Amino acid sequence: MRLRALLSLPLAALLFLPAACGDGDDDNKGTTGAAAKADPALNASLPEAIKKAGVIRFAGDSHPPYRIVGPDGKTVTGIDREIQEALGAVLGVKTEIEIVAGLPAALTGMQSGRYDAFNGPVKDTAEREKEFDAVVWMVTRTAYLIPKDSKAGIKTSDDLCGKKVAGTSGSIIEDQIKKLTTWCTGKGKPAPTFIGLADTNAIILAAKSGRADAAGMTESAAIDAMAKEKDAYTYVSQTDEQGAGVDQLAMLVPKSSKLGPVILQAFKAIFANGEYKRIMDKYGLQKVVVTEPKMNTAAG
Known part of the structure; x- marks a missing residue:
């Protein structure tokens, strides 16, 4: 102009x-x-x-x-x-x-x-x-993405006890794993191990490679990952009893x-x-x- x-x-x-x-x-x-x-x-x-x-x-x-x-x-x-x-x-x-x-x-x-x-x-x-x-x-619930060919035997969120779970460092997932740990140990089960990584791509790769048994993320992110790779993953959701609730x-x-x-x-x-x-x-x-x-x- x-x-x-x-x-x-x-x-x-x-x-x-x-x-x-x-x-x-x-x-x-x-x-x-x-x-x-x-x-x-x-x-x-x-x-x-x-x-x-x-x-x-x-x-x-x-x-x-x-x-x-x-x-x-x-x-x-x-x-x-x-x-x-x-x-x-x-x-x-x-x-x-x-x-x-x-x-x-x-x-x-x-x-x-x-x-x-x-x-x-x-x-x-x-x-x-x-x-x-x-x-x-927005709000969310916590989900855990699991490769369908995984041998970890995770069918429900209860099965995350004692498993290795990747999540983004400092994210909501790290806080949710602490709540899940309290629930697991309260039931006499081993605590899950949190693996903190940089971003969503890194945690999905960790689950896919076997470094982690599951990748923790928001439910919308899990649904997106499943849509991108058809029949590659399933996911389980953390329950209210396990401290999940709805996060702001x-x-x-x-x-x-x-x-x-x-x-x-x-x-x-x-x-x-x-x-x-x-x-x-x-x-x-x-x-x-x-x-x-x-x-x-x-x-x-």
């Missing part, structure tokens, strides 16, 4: 021009057409640093179907990419995803200011809420950034405009949706 034409535009139009003119060449950067959906009030409420940058930077590890990383290690598709684009559209900014090696790297990256948010799915806990605002946007999964945002309350309002906007439902329906996640987004539910 020529300089003369730019100067003739009103200030409100210039405010949302960067989001509307995203480069479109980088599969991890931005959303096009954000100007048509952007809410000026939401954009105005963004922290000054983000308004100036015109972008929200997300950390993300490899976690299908939430983040499906392409062969180049940079191109990302999946639920998170679409949720982030929908949020960016109503906020009038672009979004970027940088792939990191697991949850600890995402948390430290946010604490250092390298990233603005991490979409998880990560459990909302009172401990995490000391440093991060947690915007809950959240997007984490550093409290110091003041971005959390704005993200909450952006989530409310994509619930209202139907984008949240469209995305969750697209990926078959009707069982894990919430009726409305909430923030910091664990500490309350």
